[in-house]
Amino acid sequence: MTSTPKTKIDHVRLFLPGPVEVRPEILDAQTEWMIGHRSGEFANLYARMQPKLQKLFGTEQARVYIYTSSGSGVWESASRCAVRDDRKILHLTSGSFSERWAEVSQLNGKSVDVISADWGKAVKPEQLEEALKQDTYDAVAVVYNETSTGVLQPVPEYAEIVKQYDDTLFMVDMVSCFAGAPVHYDEWGLDVALTSTQKAFALPPGMAFGAVSDRVLARAEQIQFRGSYFDMLQMEKYHKKNNTPATPPISLMFAADRQLDDILEETIEARVARHQQMAEMTQEWATSVGFELFAEEGYRSPTLTTLSNTLNVPVSEMNAFLRERGMVVSNGYGAIKEKTIRIAHMGDCQPEHLEMLFEAIEDYLQQR
Numbered sequence: 325m326t327s328t329p330k331t332k333i334d335h336v337r338l339f340l341p342g343p344v345e346v347r348p349e350i351l352d353a354q355t356e357w358m359i360g361h362r363s364g365e366f367a368n369l370y371a372r373m374q375p376k377l378q379k380l381f382g383t384e385q386a387r388v389y390i391y392t393s394s395g396s397g398v399w400e401s402a403s404r405c406a407v408r409d410d411r412k413i414l415h416l417t418s419g420s421f422s423e424r425w426a427e428v429s430q431l432n433g434k435s436v437d438v439i440s441a442d443w444g445k446a447v448k449p450e451q452l453e454e455a456l457k458q459d460t461y462d463a464v465a466v467v468y469n470e471t472s473t474g475v476l477q478p479v480p481e482y483a484e485i486v487k488q489y490d491d492t493l494f495m496v497d498m499v500s501c502f503a504g505a506p507v508h509y510d511e512w513g514l515d516v517a518l519t520s521t522q523k524a525f526a527l528p529p530g531m532a533f534g535a536v537s538d539r540v541l542a543r544a545e546q547i548q549f550r551g552s553y554f555d556m557l558q559m560e561k562y563h564k565k566n567n568t569p570a571t572p573p574i575s576l577m578f579a580a581d582r583q584l585d586d587i588l589e590e591t592i593e594a595r596v597a598r599h600q601q602m603a604e605m606t607q608e609w610a611t612s613v614g615f616e617l618f619a620e621e622g623y624r625s626p627t628l629t630t631l632s633n634t635l636n637v638p639v640s641e642m643n644a645f646l647r648e649r650g651m652v653v654s655n656g657y658g659a660i661k662e663k664t665i666r667i668a669h670m671g672d673c674q675p676e677h678l679e680m681l682f683e684a685i686e687d688y689l690q691q692r
């Protein structure tokens with residue numbers, strides 16, 4: 325299992341669906357001198373991030389909270405603050421991440437109903453339409469881009485349906501496709517939209533963003549036990565002062581501030597188009613070398629391509645080969661660990677990085 329790297333490598337580029345490769349400029353931005361989080365400088369940092377975050381979420385109405393946690397913290401926050409004790413939440417599940425959010429709701433004492441699709445498939449809008457006719461829900465929760473399968477759920481279509489129910493809040497996890505797939509918070513009538521830093525946002529892990537509507541805060545007022553650390557009413561109190569209840573990850577905020585500028589400079593439209601282009605490149609290449617595509621046609625993710633491992637590649641052996649060339653991809657998740665290979669092309673990944681990866685995988689396939 326040896327190969328001669330063509331060029332000297334200084335690190336391993338991650339084609340993993342999180343954490344992803346982070347650009348050196350972003351890594352450097354984290355090394356700013358510390359500031360106190362109750363200082364005016366901090367309030368300025370917080371305040372200048374807001375309009376940029378709102379722009380990426382596509383909202384003028386919602387505020388965006390900064391969570392000192394990975395994405396899972398916002399799940400807990402949303403489930404606790406949006407669903408009353410004697411009501412129910414409907415989760416649409418189609419893979420491991422959406423299943424975990426449903427479990428988080430349940431572990432926080434909420435009554436959960438689930439509509440599930442087979443892994444690799446999307447939950448169809450008609451299924452949601454039917455469920456909302458049958459029963460009343462305080463909230464519907466979906467994962468836009470299911471990271472275990474590479475399926476992009478039809479969120480705009482779900483939104484049209486949920487909009488017809490005034491008391492049903494709509495909550496969307498966008499962790500692995502934020503700014504890589506279209507996001508229109510206001511137009512879609514969302515109530516919670518969340519992302520964390522280490523995936524499509526292309527920062528190191530440790531922070532998450534939650535865009536939250538007035539309707540959620542009104543709902544939270546009706547719930548007695550919302551927890552403490554992730555209580556949105558508490559976050560709102562501090563948000564109004566451009567601050568956070570507890571000490572935030574200031575270094576990550578410096579890096580995020582820089583990344584927000586860079587994303588807006590690229591433009592959201594160009595970023596979404598670049599991801600679509602990389603998805604199509606990956607799909608074309610994968611089928612040309614003999615893999616099949618795991619995700620259902622019409623619902624394939626722009627940020628993550630899941631290959632059915634029809635060539636029976638031992639993924640850990642292939643990764644050992646790739647590592648020597650400074651790259652690594654991901655095996656499957658959970659139940660489909662050995663049967664699939666996941667190639668993430670999210671964040672600041674560029675088409676030329678993928679070309680380098682494809683060449684290396686072809687070299688591996690040839691010599692094995």
Ligand SMILES: *Cc1c(COP(=O)(O)O)cnc(C)c1O
Pocket residue numbers: 342394395396397421467469470471497498499500520523
């Ligand atoms: C990774 C991920 C999360 C959250 O995971 P954390 O490790 O808590 O950031 C949530 N949803 C999706 C779709 C993810 O891919």
